[in-house]
Amino acid sequence: MSNPCLQLKGSVVTTFILELYRYSVEEFTQQLTDKINQAPGFFDRSPLVISLDKLEESIQNIDLVELVSICRQQNLQPMAFRSEDVRFAADIEKTGLVHLSNSAIRPRGSVGTSVEASADTQSDAIELTQSASGSTATDSSDEKTAAENNPQIKAEPKPSKIISRPVRSGQQVYAEGSDLIILSHVSEGAEVLADGNIHVYGTLRGRALAGVKGDIGARVFCKNLQAELVSIAGNFMMSDALRAKLWEASAQIYLDGQTLHVEAV
Amino acid sequence: MAEIIVVTSGKGGVGKTTTSAAIGSGLALRGHKTVIIDFDVGLRNLDLIMGCERRVVYDFVNVLNKEANLNQALIKDKRNDNLFILPASQTRDKDALTQEGVQSILTELSESFEYIICDSPAGIEKGAQMALYYADQAIVVTNPEVSSVRDSDRILGILQSKSLRAETAAEPVKEHLLLTRYNPVRVEEGEMLSVKDVEDILAIPLLGVIPESEAVLKASNQGEPVIFDEAADAGKAYSDAVGRLLGDTVEFRFVEADKKGFLKRLLGAK
Numbered sequence: 139m140s141n142p143c144l145q146l147k148g149s150v151v152t153t154f155i156l157e158l159y160r161y162s163v164e165e166f167t168q169q170l171t172d173k174i175n176q177a178p179g180f181f182d183r184s185p186l187v188i189s190l191d192k193l194e195e196s197i198q199n200i201d202l203v204e205l206v207s208i209c210r211q212q213n214l215q216p217m218a219f220r221s222e223d224v225r226f227a228a229d230i231e232k233t234g235l236v237h238l239s240n241s242a243i244r245p246r247g248s249v250g251t252s253v254e255a256s257a258d259t260q261s262d263a264i265e266l267t268q269s270a271s272g273s274t275a276t277d278s279s280d281e282k283t284a285a286e287n288n289p290q291i292k293a294e295p296k297p298s299k300i301i302s303r304p305v306r307s308g309q310q311v312y313a314e315g316s317d318l319i320i321l322s323h324v325s326e327g328a329e330v331l332a333d334g335n336i337h338v339y340g341t342l343r344g345r346a347l348a349g350v351k352g353d354i355g356a357r358v359f360c361k362n363l364q365a366e367l368v369s370i371a372g373n374f375m376m377s378d379a380l381r382a383k384l385w386e387a388s389a390q391i392y393l394d395g396q397t398l399h400v401e402a403v
Numbered sequence: 404m405a406e407i408i409v410v411t412s413g414k415g416g417v418g419k420t421t422t423s424a425a426i427g428s429g430l431a432l433r434g435h436k437t438v439i440i441d442f443d444v445g446l447r448n449l450d451l452i453m454g455c456e457r458r459v460v461y462d463f464v465n466v467l468n469k470e471a472n473l474n475q476a477l478i479k480d481k482r483n484d485n486l487f488i489l490p491a492s493q494t495r496d497k498d499a500l501t502q503e504g505v506q507s508i509l510t511e512l513s514e515s516f517e518y519i520i521c522d523s524p525a526g527i528e529k530g531a532q533m534a535l536y537y538a539d540q541a542i543v544v545t546n547p548e549v550s551s552v553r554d555s556d557r558i559l560g561i562l563q564s565k566s567l568r569a570e571t572a573a574e575p576v577k578e579h580l581l582l583t584r585y586n587p588v589r590v591e592e593g594e595m596l597s598v599k600d601v602e603d604i605l606a607i608p609l610l611g612v613i614p615e616s617e618a619v620l621k622a623s624n625q626g627e628p629v630i631f632d633e634a635a636d637a638g639k640a641y642s643d644a645v646g647r648l649l650g651d652t653v654e655f656r657f658v659e660a661d662k663k664g665f666l667k668r669l670l671g672a673k
Contacts (some may be wrong), residue, residue, distance in 0.1 A: 303563065304559075304606050306453040306556045306557060306563065307553050307554075307557040307560060307562030308556075308557045308561075309560045309564070322606065323606055324603075325553075325556045326553060327556070327557070328560075340606075341603070
């Protein structure tokens, strides 16, 4: 146990989702090629999830093996099918790819846990059809990242939640998918949570939990640190430990590796 | 339309009923027609503090249940013609209160009174929530000690989320801080939170500071609201608070410790 050779971690990976409405080899090949030619560098070797959920009801069977090979010819990397419908289960199995049901896919807008790819935090799933149609403005330079290349991929950042009254004992404020900005006090016994950063422009006497969905880059900033507890992505510090570092002063708290740092600002 | 003022605290025993009686009497003394309602169903106390316990025939719950009309249940104060008391029922509990019932009584009282003081029970449950639900203003009674301050903070949160004004996104309930049992000497010795400490934590405007006083206990036991005791510091402090409630600017008294003379200190005299 002392020296593990592996670690299992939850993570979110950005992929495209190809939503199929109907299928014929010619039509599919032609339209897919057209889309990809609009921004060849952008889709190059992209992981792809093929969704069969929007498929017209009347369609009973599709040669999914063939569909996968057409995608591969276009330099996409199909990795899974998404389908709630059991009628395709056997066909999916033949392709050797993963079969995801909708419930296994996290809803849009939830914050990714991966820090490396900042675009991840914007959106988990991008519909290929939608994003490609917006790619007319694409600069074909391969240097640029996906998000820079295509304005539609960059989902609108969720506006920060701003609270101007004191957060009282027993109250809980949660900024889902965004930063939380509090212009007043956070009382003892109150709890403020955010998926992003937390700013408190008053005295922080209660609990502040930033990056609650696992964003280890989230920080807590406050004008006067007297908190009961501060947590970044589940790594927390109680008031006694905080007192030993910085107390009744402006502070920021951030995570570096496994260690919480408390610094004056 | 009457102004509905709830006197609340979260914590028990901090002086809500004493304050309701004093503020209500103070408003009446200044010529405003005022009614004080005891919301502490099952633990009726206001009648004792007001000295009208032997005149209670019908109560708040009787009116709610239409067993009596308001005029039968209202008790007119013997000291002041502008002052009325609506006592709580001692034999029932808080479940006897219904929102519609409370609303209809408050609406009826609004027609003939200028101020309605709701004396809230302790706690944050139904009784306290009923008392504050229709409030336009709130007097949050706090003792200068940490548990009372925290409970006041809690009740302020409830005012901001569970009052009618909060639910309808109307102008928020106007909040006032009333600090009771204040002892400047103990504050200086660091045994008690100071006015500033409490103001810092609660962040609401200060309505008054009532000094710890033997006159308060005496007044309670005699059924005579302390504001009628013009010689007592506590009475004067309540009177100042009533002035501020009505919009006057009144300087705060009794917040600094008396400077003891050299001889007194030497002899340890109080």
